[in-house]
Structures are given as C-alpha cells and as structure tokens.
Amino acid sequence: MIVMEDVHKAFGPNRVLQGMNLEIATGTSMVIIGGSGTGKSVALKCILGLIQPDAGRILVDGKDARQGDRDAFLARFGMLFQGAALFDSLPVWQNVAFRLLRGSLKRPKAEAYEIAVEKLRRVGLKPDVAERLPAELSGGMQKRVGLARAIAADPEIIFFDEPTTGLDPIMAGVINELIREIVEEMGATAMTITHDMSSVRAIADNVAMLHDGEIQWTGPVAQMDASGDPYLDQFINGRSDGPIEAVR
Incomplete structure (x- = not known):
C-alpha cells in the first residue's frame, strides 16, 4: 500500500531523511520506532504530502503520492494525532x-x-x-x-502518531487493544509512530527501526527481540551503551 524509495529530506544543514526505504503491505500494521528527532514524523508528513521530499519517490497503492486529485488522496487516510x-x-x-x-x-x-x-x-x-x-x-x-x-x-489507511503519549499504563493498554481490534476489523493499512514498546508489541505486524535518516532494520515483530541488529537491540532494551549515542 505504501512504498518509500530512497527518500531524502533536509531542513537547511539538518539532513533528516537520508535515503529512507520502506514498504507497508496492504492490510498490515507497521510500527516505526527510533529516537526523538530521527525523522519519524517527517516521514509520515512526506507520505501525506504535508512536506515535499527533496529526492526519492513515495507510492500509495502504486501511484505517486504527489500526483492526482489531492482531496481524493487525503480522503483515503485517517489520523490519530498525538495528544488527540x-x-x-x-x-x-x-x-x-x-x-x-x-x-x-x-x-x-x-x-x-x-x-x-x-x-x-x-x-x-x-x-x-x-x-x-x-x-x-x-x-x-x-x-x-x-x-x-x-x-x-x-479510511483505507490510518496513521497513529504516539497514540499512548500522556496515558497511564492501563489506559495505554486499552487504547492499544482498541487500535489493534479496529485496524483488523476494517482491514485497514496502519502506520504507527511510537516510543512505547508495549504499543509496538500490541499493535505491530511489522517493525521498522529508523536511525540517522535510514531504516536500520525491518521485519516481523516476532523477530524483533532476536534481530541481532545492535541499533534495534539497544533501543528496545533502553540501554545507554551502544551505537546510538545518548544526548547528555
């Protein structure tokens, strides 16, 4: 349903996306994880056309996201915003x-x-x-x-931007269950941005780890813990030591 091919986006000297490649199959739930400022929200906005990438191609259902009727394009999407x-x-x-x-x-x-x-x-x-x-x-x-x-x-496609931010663990669990149930009932394609690993495990079919403007690892959520990828391993276990430098 969604394909990103070698997508680049910079804001002045700040190179946010540096060749992002991602595929989200129709009717599946993809969760994108990564540290703050790694470009997750920028990627989402590029797909929606709120931000124009500097290079690369984005396809939605096989068609260039930047071409065709804009209203008809956006009518295919639903969006749960951070903070409601x-x-x-x-x-x-x-x-x-x-x-x-x-x-x-x-x-x-x-x-x-x-x-x-x-x-x-x-x-x-x-x-x-x-x-x-x-x-x-x-x-x-x-x-x-x-x-x-x-x-x-x-909608055919639903985006969830940090769906459990600001909620207590019990309510976060309720929201995660609702999202999973509704996406499956509707047969929708879902893309979620989150830092909450409990959300990842509850919502995702597949996971993509975004770091330094590129997808470092992607695969089924069931393979996440045994991925062998040092970036993903450090992130999901919340370790300060590893290839991802902690801002101090």
Whole structure:
C-alpha cells in the first residue's frame, strides 16, 4: 500500500531523511520506532504530502503520492494525532464527524451525527459523550474521541502518531487493544509512530527501526527481540551503551 524509495529530506544543514526505504503491505500494521528527532514524523508528513521530499519517490497503492486529485488522496487516510488534537470549541460529535460535515465527504448533519455516535460507541464511549466539550473529558476519553474521528470516514489507511503519549499504563493498554481490534476489523493499512514498546508489541505486524535518516532494520515483530541488529537491540532494551549515542 505504501512504498518509500530512497527518500531524502533536509531542513537547511539538518539532513533528516537520508535515503529512507520502506514498504507497508496492504492490510498490515507497521510500527516505526527510533529516537526523538530521527525523522519519524517527517516521514509520515512526506507520505501525506504535508512536506515535499527533496529526492526519492513515495507510492500509495502504486501511484505517486504527489500526483492526482489531492482531496481524493487525503480522503483515503485517517489520523490519530498525538495528544488527540481535538477542537476545543466543538462538541465531541462534531469533532468526530469533522470530515463528514465539510468537503468531498460531506454528509447531511443528521447522518453525520449518527455516524459519530456509532464510532464513539465503537471506541467504548456512550452516546451522552457526543454533546460534551473536549475539556469535560479525561485524557483517555479524549484519546478515544481522537480514535473515533480517525475512523469516522472508514479510511483505507490510518496513521497513529504516539497514540499512548500522556496515558497511564492501563489506559495505554486499552487504547492499544482498541487500535489493534479496529485496524483488523476494517482491514485497514496502519502506520504507527511510537516510543512505547508495549504499543509496538500490541499493535505491530511489522517493525521498522529508523536511525540517522535510514531504516536500520525491518521485519516481523516476532523477530524483533532476536534481530541481532545492535541499533534495534539497544533501543528496545533502553540501554545507554551502544551505537546510538545518548544526548547528555
């Protein structure tokens, strides 16, 4: 579904992506791990076209991501943002149905409301939550609302940016289980960025380790612990000694 071929991106002298190669098969869940500032979010933004790479090629479903109808391209994606990123002034149901109330995916208001309530139910929230404002919800509930919004338009591809940041371990586990269940139910292709190794093990079919702007290792999550790759081994075990220099 997604192919990145020799993708480069620099911001002035800061070379972030330096020949990134990655393939995400249709209907699978890929988790990208790596230290802060290694380019994970930049890679995601390059796929979405929010940032244009300096070199290389990105294909989505076999087609160049930079060509064709932009609205139709973005309609294929859902996104769970870090920190939920809800609109404070809109009630929960309008946050969930945001894409369904405008643009090419626009639905009648009553239909959009019903879809929002159904998606809230799918993530474990009761219908009465629909009329509340985000500020009235806990962090875990806000994250569930963000997940409901990500799946509201039944996208083919879903991106998860640090889905468990700021959550306690129990709620993080709940969110991880929801993500896994929903991705499998929808048959969607998923790409997750995370530092949380419990999320990696819960969500991933495959894992890719990004370091120094390149994929150092990629493979099934079941092979991660015995990969033999020094970069991956240091990262997943949280060791300060190894090829990845710790910033002191």
